[in-house]
Amino acid sequence: EADIYQTPRYLVIGTGKKITLECSQTMGHDKMYWYQQDPGMELHLIHYSYGVNSTEKGDLSSESTVSRIRTEHFPLTLESARPSHTSQYLCATLGTNTDTQYFGPGTRLTVL
Amino acid sequence: QKEVEQNSGPLSVPEGAIASLNCTYSDRGSQSFFWYRQYSGKSPELIMFIYSNGDKEDGRFTAQLNKASQYVSLLIRDSQPSESATYLCAGGMDRDDKIIFGKGTRLHILP
Numbered sequence: 774e775a776d777i778y779q780t781p782r783y784l785v786i787g788t789g790k791k792i793t794l795e796c797s798q799t800m801g802h803d804k805m806y807w808y809q810q811d812p813g814m815e816l817h818l819i820h821y822s823y824g825v826n827s828t829e830k831g832d833l834s835s836e837s838t839v840s841r842i843r844t845e846h847f848p849l850t851l852e853s854a855r856p857s858h859t860s861q862y863l864c865a866t867l868g869t870n871t872d873t874q875y876f877g878p879g880t881r882l883t884v885l
Numbered sequence: 886q887k888e889v890e891q892n893s894g895p896l897s898v899p900e901g902a903i904a905s906l907n908c909t910y911s912d913r914g915s916q917s918f919f920w921y922r923q924y925s926g927k928s929p930e931l932i933m934f935i936y937s938n939g940d941k942e943d944g945r946f947t948a949q950l951n952k953a954s955q956y957v958s959l960l961i962r963d964s965q966p967s968e969s970a971t972y973l974c975a976g977g978m979d980r981d982d983k984i985i986f987g988k989g990t991r992l993h994i995l996p
Contacts, residue, residue: 815988816929816973831983863928867984873919874975874984876928 777877796864804867805847854884891987904961908974915976
């Protein structure tokens with residue numbers, strides 16, 4: 774059982790606000806990922822990290838930023854939210870032994 | 886460009902029948918493959934992973950991998966209406982730890 778937590782689970786916010794989506798894990802996995810997924814659509818990798826102080830952009834251009842100061846924590850920040858950012862954001866880790874991704878419950882973001 | 890291709894469906898199967906889901910991948914360097922199930926509005930949940938050519942069975946699920954043909958499949962025996970969901974195929978590379986997802990196949994199990 775993977776322990777990955779995401780907060781908030783749901784967020785409705787106005788245009789122009791700065792928001793941070795939290796992701797934390799208790800498994801000590803080095804590799805963490807952020808995906809964006811619109812309803813009924815495919816997963817898009819937006820950021821990933823191989824460990825502390827390591828962050829990389831994914832395949833989908835994103836206006837968000839991430840940080841990795843601690844192994845267990847991988848927050849994603851939007852400096853100025855726009856309606857085009859409305860989506861579901863999924864955090865995941867990569868298992869050390871099974872090379873399997875474990876997903877958090879997701880944050881559903883709505884920008885008005 | 887690494888790609889994982891799936892038929893988007895929907896695939897409709899009567900209850901109790903075998904559901905067969907297919908996936909192809911473009912990168913011969915892909916080492917590991919995964920099947921996830923995703924219910925609407927929920928996160929993907931891992932069903933099976935497979936590394937070696939051949940079949941891997943786990944309960945009512947069988948994953949099949951053919952590296953020569955670059956083909957992965959998932960069979961669900963005695964399928965149940967509660968298993969109606971989108972099934973995601975994904976392939977992983979050892980060298981960069983990026984797991985590439987297909988667009989998913991919508992599966993409907995008809996009561």
